Amino acid sequence: xxxxxxxxxxxxxxxxxxxxxxxxxxxxxxxxxxxxxxxxxxxxxxxxxxxxxxxxxxxxxxxxxxxxxxxxxxxxxxxxxxxxxxxxxxxxxxxxxxxxxxxxxxxxxxxxxxxxxxxxxxxxxxxxxxxxxxxxxxxxxxxxxxxxxxxxxxxxxxxxxxxxxxxxxxxxxxxxxxxxxxxxxxxxxxxxxxxxxxxxxxxxxxxxxxxxxxxxxxxxxxxxxxxxxxxxxxxxxxxxxxxxxxxxxxxxxxxxxxxxxxxxxxxxxxxxxxxxxxxxxxxxxxxxxxxxxxxxxxxxxxxxxxxxxxxxxxxxxxxxxxxxxxxxxxxxxxxxxxxxxxxxxxxxxxxxxxxxxxxxxxxxxxxxxxxxxxxxxxxxxxxxxxxxxxxxxxxxxxxxxxxxxxxxxxxxxxxxxxxxxxxxxxxxxxxxxxxxxxxxxxxxxxxxxxxxxxxxxxxxxxxxxxxxxxxxxxxxxxxxxxxxxxxxxxxxxxxxxxxxxxxxxxxxxxxxxxxxxxxxxxxxxxxxxxxxxxxxxxxxxxxxxxxxxxxxxxxxxxxxxxxxxxxxxxxxxxxxxxxxxxxx
Numbered sequence: 001x002x003x004x005x006x007x008x009x010x011x012x013x014x015x016x017x018x019x020x021x022x023x024x025x026x027x028x029x030x031x032x033x034x035x036x037x038x039x040x041x042x043x044x045x046x047x048x049x050x051x052x053x054x055x056x057x058x059x060x061x062x063x064x065x066x067x068x069x070x071x072x073x074x075x076x077x078x079x080x081x082x083x084x085x086x087x088x089x090x091x092x093x094x095x096x097x098x099x100x101x102x103x104x105x106x107x108x109x110x111x112x113x114x115x116x117x118x119x120x121x122x123x124x125x126x127x128x129x130x131x132x133x134x135x136x137x138x139x140x141x142x143x144x145x146x147x148x149x150x151x152x153x154x155x156x157x158x159x160x161x162x163x164x165x166x167x168x169x170x171x172x173x174x175x176x177x178x179x180x181x182x183x184x185x186x187x188x189x190x191x192x193x194x195x196x197x198x199x200x201x202x203x204x205x206x207x208x209x210x211x212x213x214x215x216x217x218x219x220x221x222x223x224x225x226x227x228x229x230x231x232x233x234x235x236x237x238x239x240x241x242x243x244x245x246x247x248x249x250x251x252x253x254x255x256x257x258x259x260x261x262x263x264x265x266x267x268x269x270x271x272x273x274x275x276x277x278x279x280x281x282x283x284x285x286x287x288x289x290x291x292x293x294x295x296x297x298x299x300x301x302x303x304x305x306x307x308x309x310x311x312x313x314x315x316x317x318x319x320x321x322x323x324x325x326x327x328x329x330x331x332x333x334x335x336x337x338x339x340x341x342x343x344x345x346x347x348x349x350x351x352x353x354x355x356x357x358x359x360x361x362x363x364x365x366x367x368x369x370x371x372x373x374x375x376x377x378x379x380x381x382x383x384x385x386x387x388x389x390x391x392x393x394x395x396x397x398x399x400x401x402x403x404x405x406x407x408x409x410x411x412x413x414x415x416x417x418x419x420x421x422x423x424x425x426x427x428x429x430x431x432x433x434x435x436x437x438x439x440x441x442x443x444x445x446x447x448x449x450x451x452x453x454x455x456x457x458x459x460x461x462x463x464x465x466x467x468x469x470x471x472x473x474x475x476x477x478x479x480x481x482x483x484x485x486x487x488x489x490x491x492x493x494x495x496x497x498x499x500x501x502x503x504x505x506x507x508x509x510x511x512x513x514x515x516x517x518x519x520x521x522x523x524x525x526x527x528x529x530x531x532x533x534x535x536x537x538x539x540x541x542x543x544x545x546x547x548x549x550x551x552x553x554x555x556x557x558x559x560x561x562x563x564x565x566x567x568x569x570x571x572x573x574x575x576x577x578x579x580x581x582x583x584x
Contacts, residue, residue: 047507
């Protein structure tokens with residue numbers, strides 16, 4: 001039995017389009033530009049894109065980081081960033097250009113979530129109670145209000161802030177998950193279109209993710225095809241499945257034809273890696289998921305859970321079944337990861353936000369007030385803290401904050417930016433005006449319970465990416481240490497052998513200092529990372545190593561880099577070429 005939703009037409013007043021678009025654009029744009037690639041995955045993902053942009057066909061078809069194959073994910077996410085670098089490199093720094101693709105993908109995912117919730121909200125089984133003398137909302141208005149709510153819930157999710165602005169393949173997978181939900185919904189009324197959208201979504205997930213992720217979602221599709229009567233269309237198996245297979249196999253077949261030797265090894269590592277990534281996790285991995293997954297998906301998960309409970313009598317209907325059947329395999333994979341990571345958490349947000357929108361008509365007044373006051377108190381306190389830390393960095397007052405800041409980011413020299421200050425002021429004043437409007441007017445619209453949460457999350461992200469951006473950039477970039485290492489490199493060195501360097505460090509050192517790494521040549525320079533005071537490299541047969549530099553990032557006490565030069569370096573045999581897309 002479905003719940004009786006009693007609403008009047010006034011409760012479905014649309015959120016002003018300009019306000020919704022402004023919120024999404026501001027949230028998507030801040031944090032994309034004017035910063036360096038950050039450790040860890042942001043810099044590593046950018047490094048692959050940068051290598052592609054300056055490389056040849058081999059680099060585009062077999063993702064690698066300055067020669068090191070990266071087999072964790074498919075190439076699609078890297079292709080998009082590399083294409084932006086190639087197109088905009090003459091005018092925009094490569095790091096900023098790569099993140100333009102991130103912004104476009106984020107906005108595309110928002111559009112898919114909005115339209116999926118809109119189409120579901122117009123269906124007959126979710127419509128409010130019809131009064132004897134009229135006054136209930138029209139299906140189109142009701143669907144639009146639910147779609148606005150779904151988008152606000154998506155933006156309000158805590159974990160989307162950082163993950164949604166990184167140069168990683170997860171953004172392409174994020175779009176694929178949102179498109180998958182939309183494809184299922186579109187297929188109810190227009191089966192052929194839905195099958196095509198579903199196939200494109202599976203293709204995107206296959207080309208940007210891993211085989212096990214795709215197999216889990218295809219298996220979930222088969223179960224939903226059997227359970228949900230509205231999904232039983234012949235177009236999905238007859239058109240959608242063959243197209244999805246063709247899209248998924250296009251890249252593997254291409255690389256097997258073009259580079260058979262490298263492709264076999266690459267695909268084997270890609271497949272084995274996807275299986276090894278999901279095993280029975282240990283206790284500390286379970287604890288990590290238990291602590292971080294609820295926070296990452298807040299406030300979508302409690303609202304989605306309430307929607308599942310409140311619509312208990314119609315759980316096989318599309319507005320409940322579709323988000324659940326997309327989210328469930330993703331949730332299982334998220335908690336079965338073999339190590340601590342939140343890489344897959346972002347994929348849960350589109351189906352959870354879509355389902356959570358249907359909790360809004362059934363929320364009690366007490367729950368609505370609880371969400372509102374939590375948002376008002378938490379985001380107001382956090383914004384005050386951000387302002388105080390920024391003030392302490394500039395003026396040294398309050399003194400306790402200034403002392404703690406100097407310990408956390410030693411050597412950081414703050415500078416006042418008029419533009420950042422004005423953006424932060426506008427965001428803060430807008431937040432205060434919205435809070436005053438919400439408290440004074442008590443609007444009776446469906447989206448009132450989530451507007452403060454989404455606006456508060458946007459406020460915090462804008463403040464962090466304006467007032468704190470120099471400090472965060474200083475603490476998470478490898479620019480300074482890369483330039484220090486470059487000063488001690490011989491002018492005529494042949495190549496550098498990396499020892500225990502992570503992907504983020506390889507990418508940053510290559511980008512900022514144009515270092516030439518090699519993984520299979522006999523190099524005359526060695527750069528290694530140690531987390532403790534390790535001894536020098538083991539003696540070689542015919543030559544020895546000389547330590548010429550030792551240091552670390554000022555904001556990182558765990559990493560230590562040592563640069564060694566071979567004592568009897570031979571004369572260089574090759575001429576090094578600079579990366580064509582490196583902005584100098």
